[in-house]
Amino acid sequence: MTKFSQAQSELTALLGDRLTLADGVRDVHGSDESWQPAVAPEAVAFPETTAEVAEIVKICSARGVPMIPYGIGSAVEGGIVATRGGLCIDLSGMHEIRAIHPEDLDAVVDAGVTHVALNERLEGSQLFFSVDPGAAATIGGMAATRASGSNAFRYGTMRENVLGLEVVLADGRVIHTSRRARKSAAGYDLTRLFVGSEGTLGIITAVTVRLHRVPEALSSAVCPFPDVAAAVKTVIQTIQAGIPLARMELLDEAALQAVNAYSGLDYAPAPTLFLEFQGTEQGVVEQSQRVARIAAEQGGTDFQWATDAAQRNKLWQARHDAYYAIIESRPGSRSVTTDVCVPISRLAECIAETRRDLQECSLPCPMLGHVGDGNFHVLFLVDPNRLEELAEAEHFNSRMVQRALDMEGTCSGEHGIGLGKREFLQQEHGAAWDVMRSIKATLDPQNVMNPGKVFAD
Amino acid sequence: MTKFSQAQSELTALLGDRLTLADGVRDVHGSDESWQPAVAPEAVAFPETTAEVAEIVKICSARGVPMIPYGIGSAVEGGIVATRGGLCIDLSGMHEIRAIHPEDLDAVVDAGVTHVALNERLEGSQLFFSVDPGAAATIGGMAATRASGSNAFRYGTMRENVLGLEVVLADGRVIHTSRRARKSAAGYDLTRLFVGSEGTLGIITAVTVRLHRVPEALSSAVCPFPDVAAAVKTVIQTIQAGIPLARMELLDEAALQAVNAYSGLDYAPAPTLFLEFQGTEQGVVEQSQRVARIAAEQGGTDFQWATDAAQRNKLWQARHDAYYAIIESRPGSRSVTTDVCVPISRLAECIAETRRDLQECSLPCPMLGHVGDGNFHVLFLVDPNRLEELAEAEHFNSRMVQRALDMEGTCSGEHGIGLGKREFLQQEHGAAWDVMRSIKATLDPQNVMNPGKVFAD
Ligand SMILES: Cc1cc2nc3c(=O)[nH]c(=O)nc-3n(C[C@H](O)[C@H](O)[C@H](O)COP(=O)(O)OP(=O)(O)OC[C@H]3O[C@@H](n4cnc5c(N)ncnc54)[C@H](O)[C@@H]3O)c2cc1C
Ligand SMILES: Cc1cc2nc3c(=O)[nH]c(=O)nc-3n(C[C@H](O)[C@H](O)[C@H](O)COP(=O)(O)OP(=O)(O)OC[C@H]3O[C@@H](n4cnc5c(N)ncnc54)[C@H](O)[C@@H]3O)c2cc1C
Numbered sequence: 001m002t003k004f005s006q007a008q009s010e011l012t013a014l015l016g017d018r019l020t021l022a023d024g025v026r027d028v029h030g031s032d033e034s035w036q037p038a039v040a041p042e043a044v045a046f047p048e049t050t051a052e053v054a055e056i057v058k059i060c061s062a063r064g065v066p067m068i069p070y071g072i073g074s075a076v077e078g079g080i081v082a083t084r085g086g087l088c089i090d091l092s093g094m095h096e097i098r099a100i101h102p103e104d105l106d107a108v109v110d111a112g113v114t115h116v117a118l119n120e121r122l123e124g125s126q127l128f129f130s131v132d133p134g135a136a137a138t139i140g141g142m143a144a145t146r147a148s149g150s151n152a153f154r155y156g157t158m159r160e161n162v163l164g165l166e167v168v169l170a171d172g173r174v175i176h177t178s179r180r181a182r183k184s185a186a187g188y189d190l191t192r193l194f195v196g197s198e199g200t201l202g203i204i205t206a207v208t209v210r211l212h213r214v215p216e217a218l219s220s221a222v223c224p225f226p227d228v229a230a231a232v233k234t235v236i237q238t239i240q241a242g243i244p245l246a247r248m249e250l251l252d253e254a255a256l257q258a259v260n261a262y263s264g265l266d267y268a269p270a271p272t273l274f275l276e277f278q279g280t281e282q283g284v285v286e287q288s289q290r291v292a293r294i295a296a297e298q299g300g301t302d303f304q305w306a307t308d309a310a311q312r313n314k315l316w317q318a319r320h321d322a323y324y325a326i327i328e329s330r331p332g333s334r335s336v337t338t339d340v341c342v343p344i345s346r347l348a349e350c351i352a353e354t355r356r357d358l359q360e361c362s363l364p365c366p367m368l369g370h371v372g373d374g375n376f377h378v379l380f381l382v383d384p385n386r387l388e389e390l391a392e393a394e395h396f397n398s399r400m401v402q403r404a405l406d407m408e409g410t411c412s413g414e415h416g417i418g419l420g421k422r423e424f425l426q427q428e429h430g431a432a433w434d435v436m437r438s439i440k441a442t443l444d445p446q447n448v449m450n451p452g453k454v455f456a457d
Numbered sequence: 458m459t460k461f462s463q464a465q466s467e468l469t470a471l472l473g474d475r476l477t478l479a480d481g482v483r484d485v486h487g488s489d490e491s492w493q494p495a496v497a498p499e500a501v502a503f504p505e506t507t508a509e510v511a512e513i514v515k516i517c518s519a520r521g522v523p524m525i526p527y528g529i530g531s532a533v534e535g536g537i538v539a540t541r542g543g544l545c546i547d548l549s550g551m552h553e554i555r556a557i558h559p560e561d562l563d564a565v566v567d568a569g570v571t572h573v574a575l576n577e578r579l580e581g582s583q584l585f586f587s588v589d590p591g592a593a594a595t596i597g598g599m600a601a602t603r604a605s606g607s608n609a610f611r612y613g614t615m616r617e618n619v620l621g622l623e624v625v626l627a628d629g630r631v632i633h634t635s636r637r638a639r640k641s642a643a644g645y646d647l648t649r650l651f652v653g654s655e656g657t658l659g660i661i662t663a664v665t666v667r668l669h670r671v672p673e674a675l676s677s678a679v680c681p682f683p684d685v686a687a688a689v690k691t692v693i694q695t696i697q698a699g700i701p702l703a704r705m706e707l708l709d710e711a712a713l714q715a716v717n718a719y720s721g722l723d724y725a726p727a728p729t730l731f732l733e734f735q736g737t738e739q740g741v742v743e744q745s746q747r748v749a750r751i752a753a754e755q756g757g758t759d760f761q762w763a764t765d766a767a768q769r770n771k772l773w774q775a776r777h778d779a780y781y782a783i784i785e786s787r788p789g790s791r792s793v794t795t796d797v798c799v800p801i802s803r804l805a806e807c808i809a810e811t812r813r814d815l816q817e818c819s820l821p822c823p824m825l826g827h828v829g830d831g832n833f834h835v836l837f838l839v840d841p842n843r844l845e846e847l848a849e850a851e852h853f854n855s856r857m858v859q860r861a862l863d864m865e866g867t868c869s870g871e872h873g874i875g876l877g878k879r880e881f882l883q884q885e886h887g888a889a890w891d892v893m894r895s896i897k898a899t900l901d902p903q904n905v906m907n908p909g910k911v912f913a914d
Contacts, residue, residue, distance in 0.1 A: 103697060103802035146642040157640050159649075160617065175889040181798040182830050183614050184867035185603040185653055186874060187882050187911065188893045192616075192649030196642055213699040240560060242670040282739065341638040345560035373639050410641035417643060425644050432632040435900065436645045442899040443892065454644065 004042040004086060007063040011045065011087070014055050018046040018093070029070055029080065029088040033135070033323075035334035035384055035393075036078030036419050041068055041088035048093045050166060050174060050205040057203065058172035060087055066451050069199040071112070071141025074133070076337045077418025079145070079198050084451045089203060091140050097121055098206065105211045106163055106180060111140025111204045118209075127211040130155035133414075134320040140204045145416040146196030150319065153372035154246045154278070155212055157414065162195050166206035170444040180208060193439070198416050199450035201443045215246075215278040219288060220306045220315050223295055224270035228252055228355065228367075230298035231271045232348045235371045237294045239344055243287050247276035248372035249319055255326055255366035255379075262325030263318040268302065274319050276312075326366050326379050333364075333381040336393035340404035341375035341413030350407055351376065354400055361396050363389060375413030401427075417454045425454065461499040461543060464520040468502065468544070471512050475503040475550070486527055486537065486545040490592070490780075492791035492841055492850075493535030493876050498525060498545035505550045507623060507631060507662040514660065515629035517544055523908050526656040528569070528598025531590070533794045534875025536602065536655050541908045546660060548597050554578055555663065562668045563620055563637060568597025568661045575666075584668040587612035590871075591777040597661045602873040603653030607704045607776065610829030611735070612669055614871065619652050623663035627901040637665060650896070655873050656907035658900045672703075672735035676745060677763045677772050680752055681727035685709055685812065685824075687755035688728045689805045692828045694751045696801055700744050704733035705829035706776055712783055712823035712836075719782030720775040725759065731776050733769075783823050783836050790821075790838040793850035797861035798832035798870030807864055808833065811857055818853050820846060832870030858884075874911045882911065 011019045020026075021043045030040035047053045060067050066086025073080055082088065094110035097118060101107065102125060109118055116136045118129045131142060132149035141147075143165065148157035155161065164178035177190035194201055225231040228250070235248050251259065252271050260267055275291065277284045292303060306312045318325075327335055342350045351367075358365055358378065369376025378400065380393035401411045401424045411417075411424035426433045437455055440447075451457055468476045477483075478500045487497035504510045517524050523543025530537055539545065551567035554575060558564065559582060566575060573593045575586045588599060589606035598604075600622065605614035612618065621635035634647035651658055682688040685707070692705050708716065709728050717724055732748065734741045749760060763769045775782075784792055799807045808824075815822055815835065826833025835857065837850035858868045858881045868874075868881035883890045894912055897904075908914055 101800065101802060103693075104800040106800075146646075148640060148642075152640060157642075159640070159646065169892070173888050173891075175887070175892060177889055179862070179867050179885065180800045180865040181832075181861075181867045181870065182801070183605060183609060183616070183798055183832065183870055185605075185614075185796075185871045186867045186869040186878070186885055187653070187890070188658075188896060189603075189616065189646075189649040189653055190889055190892060192646040196644070196646055201645075236560075280740070280743075283737070286737075339642075341640055343558065343561040343563075343637045344639070345558060375638075375640065404638075405636070408637040410636050410638045410643045412643040413638065413640055414642045421643070428636065428643055430632070431630050432634055432647055433644070434630075435626070435632060435647060438899050439645060439896060442895050 002042065002085060003063045003065045007059050007065050010059045011056065014052065014059070015045055020044050029073065029090065030082055032073045032075045032078060032080050034076045034078045034420060035336050035382060035390065036081050039082045041082035042085050044088045044090055046090050046093045050168065053089065053168045053203055053205050054172045054174055056089060057168050057170065061170055061172060061446065061448055064446055064448060066448055068450050069144065069203045071138030072136065074135030074137045075141065075145055075418065076415050077420040079416060079418035079453055081419060083419065091138060094205065102127060104180065106208055107211055108206060108208045109139055110206055112138050114138050115142065122211070126214050128214055129209055130212050131158055131161050134323050139207045139209060143195050143204050143207050144198050146414070148370065148414040150247045150249050150370060152370060153248060154244065158195055159192060161210045162191055162207055163210055164191055164208040165194050165204050167194055167202040167204055169202045170446065170449050196416065198418065198454050200440055200454050201449060217279060217281045217284040218312065219277045219284050220312045221275045221303045222267060222272055222315060223275065223300045223303045224268040224272045226299040228271040229348065229352060230300060231273050232351055232371060234273060234295045234298045234300055236344060236348060238291055239372065241290065241294065243290050244279070245275060245287065245291070245372065246278040247274065249274040250369050250371045250376065251322060252367040254364065255322055255368045258325040258329040258366060259318050259322050262328055263321060265318055273300070274315065322368055327381065330364050330381040332383060334384045336380040336382055336390065336397055337415065338378045338397050338400050339412045339415040340400055340409055341373060342404050342407045342409030344374050346407040346409065347371065347374045350403060353403055354378065357399055358396060361392065363392060373413065419453060422454065422456050459499065459542060460520045460522045464516050464522050467516045468513065471509065471516070472502055477501050486530065486547065487539055489530045489532045489535060489537050491533045491535045491877060492793050492839060492847065493538050496539045498539035499542050501545045501547055503547050503550045507625065510546065510625045510660055510662050511629045511631055513546060514625050514627065518627055518629065518903065518905055521903055521905060523905055525907050526601065526660045528595030529593065531592030531594045532598065532602055532875065533872050534877040536873060536875035536910055538876060540876065548595060551662060559584060561637065563665055564668055565663060565665045566596055567663055569595050571595050572599065579668070583671050585671055586666055587669050588615055588618050591780050596664045596666060600652050600661050600664050601655050603871070605827065605871040607706050607827060609827060610705055611701065611703045615652050616649060618667045619648055619664055620667055621648055621665040622651050622661050624651055624659040624661055626659045627903065627906050653873065655875065655911050657897055657911050658906060674736060674738045674741040675769065676734045676741050677769045678732045678760045679724060679729055679772060680732065680757045680760045681725040681729045683756040685728040686805065686809060687757060688730050689808055689828060691730060691752045691755045691757055693801060693805060695748055696829065698747065698751065700747050701736070702732060702744065702748070702829065703735040704731065706731040707826050707828045707833065708779060709824040711821065712779055712825045715782040715786040715823060716775050716779050719785055720778060722775055730757070731772065779825055784838065787821050787838040789840060791841045793837040793839055793847065793854055794872065795835045795854050795857050796869045796872040797857050797866055798830060799861050799864045799866030801831050803864040803866065804828065804831045807860060810860055811835065814856060815853060818849065820849060830870065876910060879911065879913050
């Protein structure tokens with residue numbers, strides 16, 4: 001009898017048919033968007049309130065049942081794979097927008113609310129929530145992975161955009177990490193401790209997020225460059241000139257071709273920047289002119305502008321779908337997705353060395369990135385059944401991480417550690433890694449909260 | 458024989474005359490700017506390198522000697538008072554600016570570098586460090602208290618402006634909490650855990666801070682209002698109109714009179730806003746006009762503008778000196794300084810209720826605040842020898858904190874907990890407070906790192 005089966009009757013008494021052992025449901029919850037082999041949980045729970053989550057956690061903790069919080073499974077490092085069995089806790093049934101405070105520029109949402117749903121709700125209010133990963137991820141999942149996206153350059157990541165969390169701890173206690181004041185110097189910053197903890201310290205049941213005002217004017221553009229280096233130089237010079245762009249995204253030629261094919265577009269097949277300008281009418285015009293001049297010096301002259309909302313949305317939808325587009329470009333493939341981030345001063349060098357290195361790679365490996373933050377992804381498209389392909393991808397991924405660490409960068413700019421980057425985490429942090437482990441041991445002494453993730457056990 | 462005296466010979470062997478037991482030096486290190494009664498440490502150490510700090514910590518930990526890190530002692534909650542005896546570790550001898558990376562907009566500094574020194578070094582570079590408490594505090598001390606200042610409204614507090622820390626833990630291990638990449642999703646956010654930990658989790662020996670670009674145009678203004686409510690309404694409407702001001706500071710009539718007297722100025726004796734506009738030339742003009750219109754509706758028409766650097770510096774120096782000015786307004790007094798911060802939507806109500814309440818207070822109690830953040834201070838000027846005055850100040854302070862908590866605010870916007878707010882911290886955080894304590898116990902099991910601060914032991 002597994003630990004879970006000892007807890008099953010109590011869980012059923014609590015949840016009724018919102019606890020399921022059906023194969024189909026378990027299978028869906030056994031893999032995310034990564035290449036990591038699927039392992040289904042023993043059951044899936046669909047709580048609808050914080051109190052229910054707390055009860056579930058108490059029942060599971062009493063029996064030592066591993067618990068895996070689940071948003072929509074869009075993450076890419078295997079964070080929800082049930083490698084230790086146990087119960088998947090799917091937060092999608094907690095989808096209430098609890099409050100919107102326009103005067104305070106914040107909103108309080110259940111963990112299962114997606115960034116898409118929150119922004120739909122905000123339509124017409126002149127406010128928006130800025131963090132925008134390409135998938136329709138839950139805000140709880142995004143807090144858990146410290147997600148970012150194309151807006152992070154201007155508006156920050158989940159680190160900057162979470163004001164407070166409601167969390168169920170491993171022993172079932174419910175805490176609130178912070179009040180709603182904009183700033184506080186009262187005690188340890190538990191908010192930031194749980195942001196990025198990937199379900200290993202507790203289950204996030206609600207998130208207070210910052211909102212931002214929709215800018216007066218918005219304008220987007222796509223511009224091809226003769227080569228990747230020219231595009232990256234344009235980005236760096238733009239940052240250094242202090243031009244306050246909102247978004248600066250790079251797709252290399254292969255990524256752009258995949259996007260063209262997937263989204264039925266006909267952008268020139270070249271390394272391309274996707275840009276967004278925000279501000280006052282006049283500010284946007286000024287910014288655009290300055291960036292156009294910088295780009296022209298690098299051979300980027302063919303700007304395609306999108307100013308009305310429909311055009312802009314189309315452009316950014318294409319960018320957001322790039323991940324899916326790239327995967328479809330090799331049917332049946334999964335992606336080993338790299339995620340390094342380096343200081344801007346090292347970005348050009350890091351990308352150039354990476355591209356030189358990848359000349360020896362036999363796999364398709366398009367590149368794209370939030371280059372304004374120094375963050376870029378190479379997607380190694382592997383046939384998940386061919387171990388030698390996985391090994392090759394892992395080989396080049398390791399080298400990329402090593403290169404980033406040598407340049408004072410990080411192994412993960414935004415995707416998190418999950419199963420895929422546990423060894424890199426230790427290498428990156430050294431003695432600080434031991435501190436992280438000791439915090440994990442303190443808050444989850446039985447190792448039941450998403451065990452085996454972030455740290456190997 | 459105290460624990461310290463057992464460690465003394467080893468410390469002397471390590472530091473020579475940079476360990477001192479001289480009364481004068483100990484006394485200076487026994488009190489900060491708060492009203493908390495002074496208690497001198499048993500000795501003061503002046504390390505010059507991280508390695509020395511680590512050695513000191515190892516020696517003290519081995520004997521269970523309390524350690525109190527010390528910047529310049531400008532904090533206002535008694536954080537450096539040696540209530541448990543032990544060794545004060547004065548970081549002022551660590552004052553090297555290790556690196557400035559203009560391309561990455563960051564700098565790496567020793568903990569003992571002051572914000573003033575860093576900004577002096579940056580002069581002419583078009584870059585500046587934004588966090589600006591009124592005292593010439595050390596950047597290590599500012600990280601330790603999660604400090605902010607008048608620039609926080611636009612540029613954030615130390616939470617947003619620290620990229621990484623070098624920390625000596627209670628057992629002498631040295632960790633680096635983060636790399637220099639702008640963002641990272643790799644592991645728990647130890648940087649934010651140590652920012653605001655007030656020396657209770659470890660000793661910060663170096664800080665990597667963000668730098669910002671000096672704006673193209675800058676303009677400051679002072680504007681009196683018929684009453685405090687009118688000034689606060691102006692602030693709230695300005696925020697809600699999305700006008701990107703850099704600074705919005707309020708002084709009530711009593712505070713303004715103290716500033717006039719201290720700095721030899723002749724501002725109208727009325728509740729007054731100190732404002733700063735930053736941006737492009739044109740942007741600053743636009744912002745100023747919009748704010749002037751909002752202010753006029755509230756009866757604030759008498760703007761005094763300061764556009765050249767000398768005038769602006771004079772204006773902000775007067776604001777920064779306000780704390781000293783207020784204390785001098787009652788000779789021999791100390792200040793019981795309140796520090797609540799509430800959501801902007803509650804600010805007007807919070808200030809109004811506070812002022813009504815204070816009508817019954819017999820002490821001088823000028824008010825000033827970083828109102829753009831919802832943060833304000835009442836300074837109760839007490840004769841430290843008269844216990845009934847202290848009791849009265851504490852009484853009104855408690856009521857202010859209670860009011861702020863009832864409005865989803867915090868007991869400390871920027872000053873921290875120290876000795877003065879330990880009970881409020883527990884009240885504010887409930888079960889989350891227990892989590893903080895468990896983290897303290899994990900990282901400092903012997904309770905030697907600034908014991909008795911943040912938590913009563
Ligand atoms: C097309 C595509 C584009 C993407 N683009 C980006 C991007 O631009 N930037 C970016 O950062 N990421 C991106 N991602 C990755 C992914 O969207 C993010 O990691 C996202 O934050 C995951 O949210 P989720 O709701 O899907 O979480 P899940 O995948 O369900 O879970 C992720 C991790 O968080 C934990 N977790 C989930 N919910 C909770 C909770 N309530 N409490 C505690 N732990 C929880 C899980 O256990 C798991 O470890 C992209 C993914 C895809 C498929
Ligand atoms: C006139 C005046 C105006 C002020 N204005 C503001 C303001 O606008 N905003 C604001 O936030 N504060 C303000 N303060 C308070 C004060 O300046 C801040 O709290 C500042 O951050 C303290 O820095 P310090 O170097 O003086 O630290 P100290 O007072 O020496 O120490 C403060 C705390 O931090 C710990 N500490 C110090 N250095 C380290 C280190 N290297 N590692 C670990 N722990 C350490 C100490 O043990 C203590 O608990 C003001 C104070 C005055 C007197």
